[in-house]
Amino acid sequence: MVSWVAILAGVLTLVGWIWDLDTIRRILPGTISMNPVTALAFVLGGGSLWLHGTEAAPQPRFWPKALALVILLIGFWRLMGYVFEWEVGIDQWLFADKLATDLAGQPNRMSPNAALNFVFLGCGLLLMNRTSRRGLRLTEVFALLIGFISMLALLGYLYQASWLYGVVSFVPMALPTAVVFHLLAIGLLMARRDRGWVRLILSESPGGALVRLMLPILLPALVLLGWLRLAGERHGLFEAEMGTTLYTVMAILIVWxxxxxxxxxxxxxxxxxxxxxxxxERFFSLSVDLLCISGKDGRFKRINQAFSDILGHPVEELMQNGFMEYVHPEDKERTLKEVEKIHSGEPSLHFENRYLSKDGSYRWLWWKSHYLAETGLIYATARDVTEQKRVQVEIRQLNETLLERATQLDATNQELEAFSYSVSHDLRAPLRGISGFAQALEEHSKAVLDETAQSYLLRVRRAADRMGYLIDDLLKLSRLTRAEMHLEQVNLSLQAESILAQLKQREPERLVEWVVQPEIVVTADSALMHVLLENLLENAWKFTSKNPKARIEVGQSPGPAGEKICHVRDNGVGFDMRYATKLFGAFQRLHSMVEFPGTGIGLATVQRVVRRHGGRVWADSELNVGSTFFFVV
Incomplete structure (x- = not known):
């Protein structure tokens, strides 16, 4: 903003010289006009200041420095002319014919104080981004010098004291020139707000707030007091001594x-x-977490009481020693690398190491740390996770033990299954021999055997046949465990319809009503689900044999957590729920062989299929009312 005001002021002054607009050149009648070269230098100064303000954009750095150098040379050359009484003519480049007698016969020249200000302005623009080792910005020094000289000129015009804006008998500084210089001084100061004195003034600190409060009030008040004093003396209201006294008293009151x-x-x-x-401090002291501040020297600068409570060391002892002295030897190298990473500016969000306790044991601490470059300190919080570490170790050991036992159990099951399969397979041959020889003996000796002997032979053959059925069912059950599963979308409705149709073909004389809900689809192994439904539906068919109005239902309903619960329901003889725990065991029967023949393997097979799918199966029944078997896969 200031740069554009300087450019506009310079351009308007040049326009005033071109068109002889006296009001634009001098503002106040009877005062000196701004020199055209001075106006040109203001345009260059405003342009350089603007380019400095846009350095974040892709602007070449050459141009702001080049313009600053031109301003410096103009002011320096004109100043040397005054010092060595040379007629340099630099301020006569533009409108020489109009500059001959600007006011009271005195030729218009660039004043010495204006030339000096241009030297300061050029230096300030050249050194805009330079900072000394102690953080001093020379640009701010030059800006204050420019502001001081221009302020003297402005006070001179306000108080009608020509010696404040003029140097001896030389051409005085023009009023517009003093105003623009003052604005450029402010622009130089504000060009880099993130550093130097301006940063302090604009900060939220008490010092910055004090400066922002006092300067806008104190400076105008003192200037106004000075003007009122001079006005009173000039109008004869009081003498100089009284004016000085009034000025002093009022200044003291305002400052006080x-x-x-x-x-x-x-x-x-x-x-x-x-x-x-x-x-x-109260929060720092009461926190159950460990809070600390440490420096680059590896020592705690401040810690809370939680350190002493958890580690047992007195706070004074922890503060005296470096924190690395308490780190476990195995964790020191990791800790040093983590500290280096934090000092590089990368925060540490999850770091764990062990600290020595007073009793000689080590406690696991979980750290979160952050480095603040302004203070050169690390701010960190820690939490004691020793108990969690112990629990994690126990859980890991328990998991390893469970895994080992699961492996042993799996091996044992495989051995048992292999043994069962081998035994069942090897028993089939002797059973066939028993059944065959019993039949041969019956045929060979039927004429000489009485009815009792023939009854014994028949019972032997039936027992052998039943044993064969049991062995076959055991082999089927063993194959279910060893078979590889292939999960897919299985339509249980179609499978149930097919199984019920086969059962009807076996006993066409029976009147059985069945209802199968359409589109019962589950994700499972198709072959295993066929075995499951086959056993459940055969049971339902068998246990409804004594009901002249037999009914079998197959359906599906929604369950908790999005489950799909399938069921097979019948209105058969049912069973006593007190014995439901024995229902799915192998060879467990709740009805006699005379009423309902079977091997007692079917429901055990159903449970094995459901477990292989990671599901569950259960039943609900009432005697002489019926049974319902539920399963989820």
Missing amino acids: GLIWWSARSLHRADKARRRMEDEL
């Missing part, structure tokens, strides 16, 4: 009032700060 107001504001701010520090 501002100091008192500032002191009260600072006092309130300090009280608020102390209250906040007390609250933070």
Whole structure:
């Protein structure tokens, strides 16, 4: 903004010289006009300041420095002319014929104080981005010099004291020139707000707030007091001594009032700060987590009581020693690397190491740390996770034990299944021999055997046949465990319809009503699900044989957590729920062989299929009412 005001002021002045617009050139009648070369230098200065302000954009750095150098040379050459009484003619480049007698016969020249300000302005623009080792910005020094000289000129015009804006008998500084110089001084100061004195003034610190409060009030008040004093003396209201006294008294009152107001504001701010520090200290002390601040020297600068409570060491001892002295030897190298990473500016969000306790044991601490470059300190919090570590170790050991036992159990099951399969397979041959020889004996000796002997032979053959059926069912059950599963979308409705149709073909004389819900689809192994339904439906068919109005239902209903619960329901003889725990065991029967023949393997097979799918199966029944078998796969 300031740069554009300087450019506009320079351009308007040049326009005033071109068109002889006296009001634009001098503002106040009877005062000196701004020199055209001065106006040109203001345009260059505004342009350089604007380019400096846009350095974040892709602007070449050459141009702002080049313009600053031109301004510096103009001011320096004109100043040397005054010092060595040379007629340099640099301020006569433009409109020489109009500059001959600008005011009271005196030729218009660039004033010495204006030339000096241009030297300062050029230097300030050239050194815009330079900072000394102690953080001093020379640009701010030059800006203050420019502001001081231009302020003297402005006060001179305000107080009608020509010696403030003129140097001896040389051409004085024009009023527009003083105004633009003052604005450019402010622009130089504000061009880099993130550094130097301006950063302090604009900060939220008490010092910045004090400057922003006092300067806008104190400076205008003192200037106004000076003007009122001179006006009173010139109009004969009081003598010089009285004017000086009044000025001094009023200045003291204004300064004292501002100091008192500032002191009260600072006092309130300090009280608020102390209250906040007390609250933070209370929080710092009461926190169950470990809070600390450490420096680059590896020592704690501040820690809370939780350190002493958890580790057992006194706070003073922890503060005296470096924190690496308490780190477990196996964790020191990792800890040093983590500290280096934090100092590089990367926060540590999850780091664990062991710290030595007073009793000689080590505690696991979980750290979160952050480095603040402004203070050069690391701010960290830690939490004691020793108990969690112990639990994790126990859980890991337990998992390893369970895995080992599961492996052993799996091997044992495989051995048992192999043994069962082998035994069942090897028993089939002797059973066939028993059944065959019993039949041969019956045929060979039927004429000589009485009815009792023939009855014994028949019972032997039936027992052998039943044993064969049991062995066949055991082999089927064993194959279910060893068979590889292939999961797919299985339509249970179609499978149930097919199985019920086969059962009807076996006993066409029976009247059985069945209802199968359409599109019962599950994700499972198709062959295993066929075995499951076959056993459930054969049971339902068998146990409804004594009901002249037999009915079998196959359906599906929604369950908790999005489950799909399938069921097979019949209105057969049912069973006593007190014995439901024995229902799915191998060879477990709840009805006699005379009433309902079978091997007692069917429901055990159903349970094995459901478990292989990771599901569950259960039943609900009532005697002489019926049974319902539910399963989820």
